[in-house]
Amino acid sequence: MDRKEMLLQIDSLLEGHCRNCHVYSELRNKTDEKKAYRFCIDRCWVQKEMQRIANLSNEGEKKFSPGETFYLVNHIEILGMERGLPQVAKQLNRKVEDIEWKYFELQEKTRHMAV
DSSP: OOHHHHHHHHHHHHHHTGGGOHHHHHHHHHSOHHHHHHHHHHHOHHHHHHHHHHHHHHTTOOOOOHHHHHHHHHHHHHHHHHHHHHHHHHHHTOOHHHHHHHHHHHHHHHHHHHO
């Protein structure tokens, strides 16, 4: 399952159930929002289903090592996106989309650190 499909399924659950949840509304009215939220996390079947969907999407995903991250950033910056993405993906034995996603994630982190 790809990330977009996973997010669509989770959004469907949120829209279909959570937005109109009577249990949450009642608990919030009788106790407080924190306890109602805690119920959702601990006991609600929808939350458990969302967690299952998220876990399914992460099963095949392996983390980038520091060496892979270093290789990725330096090669893409030297070769550019068009030439660098396919070459790095082949060298690291990963999908081009994963390499592109990781590169932009690192760029975003760098941008936040500079501010």
